Amino acid sequence: MRTEAARRPSPFRGFRAFFWTEVLVQAHENLAMATSMVVQGVLLVFVWILDPSLIGVALLGAILFSMFTMGQRVLNEAAYIRIDHKANDLYLAGPLAPEAYFLGMSVGILVVYLSPVVILWILAAFVVHFTVVLVLLLLGVSAVVWISAASIGYVFSTFFRDNRAIWAYASLFFNVFGVLPPVFYPFDRFPTALQPVALVMPPSAAAALVQHAIGATPLAPGQIALAATSLVVEASAIFLFAIYWARRTVQGA
Amino acid sequence: MTGEALRSDALRKVYATRGAPPVEALAGVSMEVRPGERVALLGRNGAGKTTFLRIASTLLRPTSGTIEVFGHDAARAPDKVRPYIAVVPQEGKPFFHLTPREQIYTYLRARGLGRETAKARTEEALGRMGLLDFADRLAITLSGGQRQRTMVATVVATQAPLLFLDEPTIGMDPFARRAVWESFRTLTTRGSTILLTTHYLDEAEALSHRLYIIESGRVLRSGTAEELKRSVGGTLKVTLSGGNGLAESFRSFGSVMDDGEQVTVIVNPERLSELMDLALRSRVSATVGPVTLEEAFLRVVGRSINED
Ligand SMILES: Nc1ncnc2c1ncn2[C@@H]1O[C@H](COP(=O)(O)OP(=O)(O)O)[C@@H](O)[C@H]1O
Ligand SMILES: [Mg+2]
Numbered sequence: 001m002r003t004e005a006a007r008r009p010s011p012f013r014g015f016r017a018f019f020w021t022e023v024l025v026q027a028h029e030n031l032a033m034a035t036s037m038v039v040q041g042v043l044l045v046f047v048w049i050l051d052p053s054l055i056g057v058a059l060l061g062a063i064l065f066s067m068f069t070m071g072q073r074v075l076n077e078a079a080y081i082r083i084d085h086k087a088n089d090l091y092l093a094g095p096l097a098p099e100a101y102f103l104g105m106s107v108g109i110l111v112v113y114l115s116p117v118v119i120l121w122i123l124a125a126f127v128v129h130f131t132v133v134l135v136l137l138l139l140g141v142s143a144v145v146w147i148s149a150a151s152i153g154y155v156f157s158t159f160f161r162d163n164r165a166i167w168a169y170a171s172l173f174f175n176v177f178g179v180l181p182p183v184f185y186p187f188d189r190f191p192t193a194l195q196p197v198a199l200v201m202p203p204s205a206a207a208a209l210v211q212h213a214i215g216a217t218p219l220a221p222g223q224i225a226l227a228a229t230s231l232v233v234e235a236s237a238i239f240l241f242a243i244y245w246a247r248r249t250v251q252g253a
Numbered sequence: 254m255t256g257e258a259l260r261s262d263a264l265r266k267v268y269a270t271r272g273a274p275p276v277e278a279l280a281g282v283s284m285e286v287r288p289g290e291r292v293a294l295l296g297r298n299g300a301g302k303t304t305f306l307r308i309a310s311t312l313l314r315p316t317s318g319t320i321e322v323f324g325h326d327a328a329r330a331p332d333k334v335r336p337y338i339a340v341v342p343q344e345g346k347p348f349f350h351l352t353p354r355e356q357i358y359t360y361l362r363a364r365g366l367g368r369e370t371a372k373a374r375t376e377e378a379l380g381r382m383g384l385l386d387f388a389d390r391l392a393i394t395l396s397g398g399q400r401q402r403t404m405v406a407t408v409v410a411t412q413a414p415l416l417f418l419d420e421p422t423i424g425m426d427p428f429a430r431r432a433v434w435e436s437f438r439t440l441t442t443r444g445s446t447i448l449l450t451t452h453y454l455d456e457a458e459a460l461s462h463r464l465y466i467i468e469s470g471r472v473l474r475s476g477t478a479e480e481l482k483r484s485v486g487g488t489l490k491v492t493l494s495g496g497n498g499l500a501e502s503f504r505s506f507g508s509v510m511d512d513g514e515q516v517t518v519i520v521n522p523e524r525l526s527e528l529m530d531l532a533l534r535s536r537v538s539a540t541v542g543p544v545t546l547e548e549a550f551l552r553v554v555g556r557s558i559n560e561d
Contacts, residue, residue, distance in 0.1 A: 014365055016362075017359055018359075020359060021348070021359040025348050025351060027350075028350035029350070085348065086344065086345035086346070089307070089340050090342060090404075092311075093311055094363075094411070094413070095335055095336040095364050096365075100363075250331065251312060251314045251331060
């Protein structure tokens with residue numbers, strides 16, 4: 001009976017099992033997977049009608065936007081299972097590491113909601129010339145955007161006591177930061193004065209780098225450095241904070 | 254490891270909510286639970302039972318005081334405590350898109366149990382809790398009581414050294430409740446310790462070795478159900494109806510409660526015939542029964558409320 005206790009605590013204890021739990025749970029929501037593509041789908045149709053030459057930029061943006069809104073799913077799920085199901089009490093008052101709870105949930109959501117993103121990749125491959133460098137860059141910035149978004153989503157989830165408030169705030173946050181800045185459209189169409197801001201926000205910073213790579217909107221070396229640095233620094237900082245926060249908030253925010 | 258499974262000393266919790274006066278949910282609770290014991294926390298809604306369980310199970314920081322689980326500080330060293338405990342939260346629900354079998358199995362795996370052990374324990378818990386008939390149906394299609402049974406089965410299957418169960422049998426039918434009691438008894442004979450809350454006083458009596466009555470964040474009484482029942486001044490309860498001013502006429506026999514319809518009097522057997530004589534002469538109907546824990550609880554807590 002005491003064997004569970006005898007093992008050394010690790011921040012990943014229980015990760016795999018909780019990840020699978022989340023995959024099983026999420027996989028039942030087929031419609032939600034389709035819904036997760038609504039905003040991207042609508043914007044892509046608009047771009048296709050208004051300026052088909054920009055569809056490549058828009059498709060790459062849609063991929064990044066999809067990675068970003070995974071954070072919204074983490075936020076909704078974490079808050080929902082804590083508030084409605086008391087899953088925090090069930091899972092965290094036990095040997096499952098709080099970090100593994102946060103990561104298992106985030107990666108579970110990622111894996112399930114990746115399937116529609118794959119479709120975007122396939123569509124993009126018809127329009128954009130994929131080089132090895134571009135593929136690696138797109139994978140890299142996708143991962144970084146996802147890490148930031150999932151971390152922000154989990155941290156935010158701990159501040160709410162009521163799911164209703166979350167629907168409003170989460171949707172506002174993720175749509176405003178994912179749609180207004182130049183994610184779906186070329187970076188150089190964004191007001192010059194605000195361009196530095198776009199370069200420090202994860203989704204638009206990632207989009208700017210990708211657009212530069214396909215030659216859609218060339219960036220100055222300084223801009224590239226700013227976008228790349230802010231992406232990596234922010235993602236690392238937010239992620240480390242989320243890891244810390246996941247453990248801290250087990251005993252109440 | 255110290256002798257106790259759980260020990261709290263002067264535990265206080267004040268909830269501070271913005272824009273509202275602070276609430277002192279626990280006002281200095283000291284108690285201990287020994288290994289292998291089944292202990293029930295009783296108390297009115299808002300007495301502080303859930304707050305106590307949440308602090309003990311490392312889900313809430315106390316404002317002051319100490320609480321130790323198997324000798325480890327639950328507030329300051331929660332990581333040391335967590336491997337030993339499992340919790341049925343008040344109003345918890347299984348994942349709606351898992352079946353009871355999946356819920357129990359994945360939960361055990363997330364707690365670090367190996368495949369074979371998890372599988373065996375899952376089947377055992379499903380059987381014990383009478384869940385086999387719907388073990389492969391998604392929880393969303395189950396009734397409230399069936400979901401609650403799934404929650405209890407999930408936690409019982411851990412066989413954790415210390416289990417915290419907050420109103421575990423709420424919404425269950427009498428058969429299901431008895432299955433749960435049986436599984437709790439089996440757990441403690443295997444060495445686990447159980448701390449639970451319940452509003453079913455028959456359950457508290459059938460299940461627990463000792464009880465704590467909590468009122469306004471304080472321990473009002475503790476002891477066995479027998480001790481508690483004896484503390485109200487008699488072992489028999491006489492229910493009287495069909496007369497006026499009954500409460501006044503029978504007050505000399507013992508503690509009297511008047512609910513408008515009926516008057517109940519707690520008496521000792523020695524004075525029973527005298528009381529029945531008076532009832533007969535006053536043409537009042539009288540029924541005699543043993544004092545129940547519910548009766549004792551109502552009186553002990555009622556007295557405390559009146560004193561405030
Ligand atoms: N999160 C909270 N914020 C503020 N007050 C709370 C909170 N949780 C519980 N309380 C208050 O603390 C007291 C004890 O609550 P609780 O421990 O849930 O009681 P019980 O489980 O015995 O019904 C109640 O007065 C309740 O209103
Ligand atoms: Mg409660």
